[in-house]
Amino acid sequence: MKRRANAGRFAEREVNGVDDSGAPERIVIWIERRAGGLWAVGRCVNPQHRPSDEPRMEDYVFEGHELQDALEVANTTVEDDLRVSEQDGRSEHVRPFIREELLKPLERWFFGRR
Numbered sequence: 001m002k003r004r005a006n007a008g009r010f011a012e013r014e015v016n017g018v019d020d021s022g023a024p025e026r027i028v029i030w031i032e033r034r035a036g037g038l039w040a041v042g043r044c045v046n047p048q049h050r051p052s053d054e055p056r057m058e059d060y061v062f063e064g065h066e067l068q069d070a071l072e073v074a075n076t077t078v079e080d081d082l083r084v085s086e087q088d089g090r091s092e093h094v095r096p097f098i099r100e101e102l103l104k105p106l107e108r109w110f111f112g113r114r
Helices: 067-087 099-111
Strands: 009-018 024-034 038-045 060-064
Touching: 009 067, 009 099, 024 067, 024 099, 038 067, 060 067, 067 099
Parallel strands: none
Antiparallel strands: 009 024, 024 038, 038 060
């Protein structure tokens, strides 16, 4: 069975915007847990147009050991994309990442439960 590329993602948000030519774009921001106790924050524009759902190295905006740092970077990234989207005439609400939503999947990951 092939492992899904986003299997390590604990939380994900989506911001809808427009690109420089006015075409719709989809921005996905996520927090994932990596081997070695690392948290990573990724950001990808229009992942639906990629040949694979595997993240690229340039998609990552943060990697570190502190969950709070990952939350701050992820929420700042969402806020920045929402601000740009709003300036382009698209106003939407995207809920912030919170610690509690990551604790359940962390527990499942840590104890090997599916």
